[in-house]
Structure formats: structure tokens, C-alpha cells
Amino acid sequence: MKFLVCISNVPDTTTKITFTPDNKEFNKAGVQFVINPWDEYALTRAIELKEAAGSGTVTVLNVGEADTEPNIRKALAIGADDAIRVNAAPKDAFFVAEQIAAIAKEGAYDVILMGKESIDYNGFQVHGMVGELLGIPTVAPAMKLDMSGNTATLEREIEGGKEIVSVNTPFVASCQQPMCEPRIPNMRGIMTARTKPLKVVAATGDAARTQVQEYALPPKKQGVKLIPAESAGDLIKLLRNEAKVI
Amino acid sequence: MSVLVVVECDKGEVKKSSLEVATYGAQLAAQLGTSATAIAVGEASEASLARLGEQGITKVLYDKEPRLKDFVNNAYTKLIATAAQQEDAKVIVLANSNIGATVGSRLSIRLQASLATNVVELPKTAGGQFTVKRGAFSGKAFSDVVLSGERKIIAVKKNSIEAQHEAGKTAEVVAFAAQLSDADFADAPKQVVMQDQAGGILLPEAERVVSGGRGMKGPENWHLIEDLAKALGAATACSKPVSDVDWRPHHEHVGQTGITVSPNLYIACGISGAIQHLAGVNSSKVIVVINKDPEAPFFKAANYGIVGDVFDVLPKLTAAVKALG
Numbered sequence: 001m002k003f004l005v006c007i008s009n010v011p012d013t014t015t016k017i018t019f020t021p022d023n024k025e026f027n028k029a030g031v032q033f034v035i036n037p038w039d040e041y042a043l044t045r046a047i048e049l050k051e052a053a054g055s056g057t058v059t060v061l062n063v064g065e066a067d068t069e070p071n072i073r074k075a076l077a078i079g080a081d082d083a084i085r086v087n088a089a090p091k092d093a094f095f096v097a098e099q100i101a102a103i104a105k106e107g108a109y110d111v112i113l114m115g116k117e118s119i120d121y122n123g124f125q126v127h128g129m130v131g132e133l134l135g136i137p138t139v140a141p142a143m144k145l146d147m148s149g150n151t152a153t154l155e156r157e158i159e160g161g162k163e164i165v166s167v168n169t170p171f172v173a174s175c176q177q178p179m180c181e182p183r184i185p186n187m188r189g190i191m192t193a194r195t196k197p198l199k200v201v202a203a204t205g206d207a208a209r210t211q212v213q214e215y216a217l218p219p220k221k222q223g224v225k226l227i228p229a230e231s232a233g234d235l236i237k238l239l240r241n242e243a244k245v246i
Numbered sequence: 247m248s249v250l251v252v253v254e255c256d257k258g259e260v261k262k263s264s265l266e267v268a269t270y271g272a273q274l275a276a277q278l279g280t281s282a283t284a285i286a287v288g289e290a291s292e293a294s295l296a297r298l299g300e301q302g303i304t305k306v307l308y309d310k311e312p313r314l315k316d317f318v319n320n321a322y323t324k325l326i327a328t329a330a331q332q333e334d335a336k337v338i339v340l341a342n343s344n345i346g347a348t349v350g351s352r353l354s355i356r357l358q359a360s361l362a363t364n365v366v367e368l369p370k371t372a373g374g375q376f377t378v379k380r381g382a383f384s385g386k387a388f389s390d391v392v393l394s395g396e397r398k399i400i401a402v403k404k405n406s407i408e409a410q411h412e413a414g415k416t417a418e419v420v421a422f423a424a425q426l427s428d429a430d431f432a433d434a435p436k437q438v439v440m441q442d443q444a445g446g447i448l449l450p451e452a453e454r455v456v457s458g459g460r461g462m463k464g465p466e467n468w469h470l471i472e473d474l475a476k477a478l479g480a481a482t483a484c485s486k487p488v489s490d491v492d493w494r495p496h497h498e499h500v501g502q503t504g505i506t507v508s509p510n511l512y513i514a515c516g517i518s519g520a521i522q523h524l525a526g527v528n529s530s531k532v533i534v535v536i537n538k539d540p541e542a543p544f545f546k547a548a549n550y551g552i553v554g555d556v557f558d559v560l561p562k563l564t565a566a567v568k569a570l571g
């Protein structure tokens with residue numbers, strides 16, 4: 001089984017978000033970048049399934065410039081076998097999906113996994129676009145993934161419950177909790193990751209269908225109004241008469 | 247040219263988030279000088295579909311194929327694409343739900359459309375440009391995005407627009423057949439398992455949420471959360487550490503890697519307010535924090551706060567809500 005796991009390079013989850021003075025771009029200065037937390041579920045589950053089968057490969061794919069390589073190496077240290085970096089700054093979800101679809105087609109991967117969404121763009125789009133571009137099923141967001149031969153059984157989250165879905169390879173799934181416990185690299189993994197192949201390829205075209213015009217921060221909070229604990233019931237009156245939410 | 251609104255239905259009724267989407271679609275259609283047609287997915291009654299007139303929808307297309315009762319990605323995509331082509335829809339509006347966003351992304355390829363998810367306002371369309379405001383960076387920012395394609399798909403974030411109800415107006419419900427084949431249902435779910443929701447209120451759709459963290463000390467104390475939620479007509483939720491130790495099920499976990507909610511009222515009980523938790527709730531209209539630690543970071547994001555022991559405070563709040571009658 002050939003797994004392709006797509007990872008995004010995103011600001012650490014604790015990052016205070018700021019933008020360049022013209023508000024056109026995210027301000028990367030001093031920011032630590034990590035593997036998108038949702039993608040870690042996809043990566044770990046692919047490695048677990050490969051290990052359980054006793055055969056197969058896990059290839060990591062990232063669409064990004066050279067500064068994403070530390071996190072690609074981290075994915076290799078966690079247990080992926082090799083990596084591909086499409087050498088381009090991601091323009092939008094459509095651009096990224098086209099890159100993934102082109103790589104997936106060329107490599108004839110059986111299972112394409114990624115996180116539900118990235119914590120920066122929050123698009124929740126790429127998985128469906130890749131599935132449609134390749135003409136294969138998409139299951140999103142998946143909370144559980146098991147394989148038996150070429151058939152996968154997935155639990156897909158729906159509002160208020162879950163669907164049990166069965167699909168044959170090839171397919172795309174976007175992953176989320178509680179699929180697995182994401183792994184952290186150990187020293188042996190970090191050492192071996194240095195020698196694993198990382199191929200850099202050029203982007204396929206430059207089509208994008210959306211352009212960010214400007215970023216903005218939410219309005220600042222007015223400050224908290226504290227109510228003494230002994231008269232906690234007064235809060236309810238404020239929520240009804242002042243905030244008008246009950 | 248028209249606006250096509252995708253309305254999700256469950257147990258015969260249109261979901262609350264779809265009433266919001268219908269309102270959004272109707273207001274956008276008015277802005278563009280056209281009309282809004284809806285395509286219904288899921289289990290719908292004709293009466294509930296006709297009531298979409300109250301949100302400004304003029305016509306509702308409904309395919310009675312029984313296999314469309316549950317979400318089937320390929321079949322829903324084909325159904326909506328067929329309707330979009332029939333109606334010559336240049337804009338398609340969906341809920342930013344698991345169904346809406348999943349289908350929207352496939353549709354965007356099939357219809358060669360620009361797609362924006364997590365949209366929080368009506369678009370700006372002056373000067374021939376089509377710009378939408380959407381949430382980004384896990385609720386910590388917004389971005390104005392230009393949709394450049396001839397067709398546009400917009401997934402509207404829940405609770406970002408208030409559903410209008412113009413009493414007495416009805417929509418025409420029209421039978422629609424997308425000519426779906428067995429192949430379109432190849433990825434149909436084998437089984438659908440619904441989970442217990444406190445008070446029957448779905449967390450992602452809830453207008454009010456009462457949420458507990460490690461400060462609740464253990465699952466045996468959750469009745470305090472549930473009592474207040476029941477009195478308020480709210481859904482219950484929890485922080486990640488709570489679902490990690492199985493005090494509460496995963497589907498109640500709100501936060502950056504859990505469910506993102508944007509209710510009118512979010513009450514956080516015994517939650518310190520890690521930045522990852524805030525990312526999942528900070529677009530709530532009003533945030534109330536109850537914590538005995540006055541230094542808890544959550545107070546900085548709150549509108550109202552009580553520095554106190556949740557075990558003392560929660561029963562007082564529940565009693566005060568009940569006293570409202």
C-alpha cells in the first residue's frame with residue numbers, strides 16, 4: 001500500500017497573530033512553524049497502517065518553499081519513508097490541490113491522507129478538491145481509519161453523530177481526532193531522517209481562484225465585567241438585560 | 247443567473263444553520279438583483295421547505311430519492327451541480343458544516359468555481375469585484391478574499407448571520423430529479439450512528455453553550471454543567487484535556503483541534519483558557535468565564551467573569567435562570 005500524506009507548515013498553535021504593515025501577509029518574524037496539528041493525525045495513522053501491514057510506503061508531500069524542510073524532516077523522523085516538496089509558496093486551496101493531484105497521479109498512490117484543515121487558512125477544502133480532480137472518493141472529516149486489503153472502513157463525523165463509510169482504494173481522507181495519538185520523533189528517527197530521500201519538484205502551473213486582499217484582527221475586547229461570586233445570580237440578569245443573550 | 251442555496255434537513259426539518267444560509271442567500275440575491283432558489287438535501291417535509299419563504303427563498307428544489315436521506319458525498323455533489331446548472335446559478339451558498347464544506351470543495355472543481363469557506367458576512371460586490379470576509383488563523387483573524395472565478399461558492403459560518411423570519415411567506419416546492427445512478431451512491435454510508443446530545447441540541451448549531459474543564463474535578467460533577475445547560479436550553483461542551491481523559495466524549499471537545507463554535511453565549515466553567523481552546527470559541531458573541539484563579543488567561547477574552555469556585559457558583563446560576571421563569 002502506498003500512502004501519500006500531505007502536510008502543511010503552519011505557525012505554532014500558541015502564536016500571537018500579526019500581519020505586515022500593509023495587512024497583506026502574515027508576519028512570520030520570530031514565529032516558530034510546526035506541522036499542521038491535523039496533519040499529524042494523518043501522518044501517524046499512515047505509519048501505523050504501514051507497520052500493521054508489514055509492507056508499504058509512506059511518502060510525505062508538502063507544497064512550500066525551502067523554509068518548510070525542517071518540518072518535512074520532522075515528518076520523516078516520525079516514520080515516513082521519503083518526501084516530496086513542491087517548490088512553491090501555496091497560493092490558495094485550489095493551487096495546493098492541483099499540486100497534490102499531479103503528484104498523486106504520477107506516483108499512483110493508494111491512499112491520500114491529510115488533516116481536516118490547516119490551522120492558518122482554515123479552508124477545509126483541499127481534500128475534496130483533490131478527490132474530485134482525481135475522480136476518486138473523499139471521506140471528510142474522518143475520525144477512524146482501518147484497512148483490510150484494498151478496502152478502507154472509516155468513521156466520518158457528522159453533526160450529532162458519525163457515519164461508517166467503506167471505500168476501496170484509491171481514496172482521499174482528511175483526518176481529525178480521535179484517529180490516533182500523534183507520534184513525536186525519537187533520536188533514532190531524527191538521525192535516520194537525515195538520510196531519507198527528499199525530492200524537490202517544480203509546481204504544476206500557477207492557477208489560483210482566490211486572492212487574499214487584506215487580513216485584519218478581530219476588534220479588541222472591552223474588558224471583563226466581574227461579578228462577585230456571592231451574588232452570582234446577578235450575572236443571569238446581566239445576560240438577559242444587558243447582553244440580551246438569554 | 248441566480249443564487250442557489252443548499253439547505254440541509256434532518257428529521258423533516260430544515261437545520262438552523264441552513265435557515266441562516268437561506269437568509270444569507272436571499273439577501274445576496276437581492277444585492278445582485280436576482281432571486282434565490284434552494285436545493286434541499288437530507289430528510290425534508292414539504293411544509294418545512296415551503297416555510298423557507300420566510301427567509302426570502304422563492305423556489306425550493308427537492309429530489310425525493312430516499313438514498314439522499316443520509317449524506318453521500320458523490321450523490322450530493324452531483325445533485326447540487328445539476329441544480330446549479332439548471333438554474334444557471336453563478337453563486338452557490340452552503341453552510342460551513344461538515345456536509346457543506348465537504349461537498350463545496352468537490353463542487354468547486356466540478357463547476358470550476360472559486361470557493362470560500364468560513365465566511366462571516368455578505369460579500370462586497372461593488373465595482374465588479376466579489377470579496378468575502380472569512381475567519382482565518384483559528385478565529386484569531388479575518389481575511390478579505392477576492393473570488394475571481396465566474397462561479398462562486400460560499401460556505402457561511404454558523405451563527406454569523408441571523409435567520410430572518412418573515413411570517414406568512416412561502417416558497418414554491420418543486421420536484422427535482424438529478425437522475426442519480428447506483429454508482430453515485432458507491433460511497434454511501436454503511437451505517438449512521440447518532441450520539442446523545444445534551445437536551446437534543448447539536449453543539450455546532452447551538453446558540454448557547456455551557457462548557458467544562460479540568461476545574462470540574464471529574465465526570466461525576468458534570469451534572470452541574472448539564473443542569474445549567476438544561477435551564478438555559480444550551481448544549482454542553484468541554485476542553486481538550488477533559489476529552490483526552492475520557493471524562494466527556496470527543497464530540498463535545500471544543501478548541502483548535504476540536505469543534506469550533508460561535509454561539510451567542512459561551513459559558514466556560516473551570517477552564518483556564520489555553521490559546522488552543524480560545525481558538526475554538528473566540529468568535530462567540532458573549533463569553534462568560536467562571537474560575538477560582540483570578541489570573542486565568544480566559545478572563546482576558548471574557549465579557550463577564552466570576553472569580554469563584556464552580557461548585558458554589560454553578561448551582562446559583564442554575565437557580566437564577568430557573569427563577570426567570
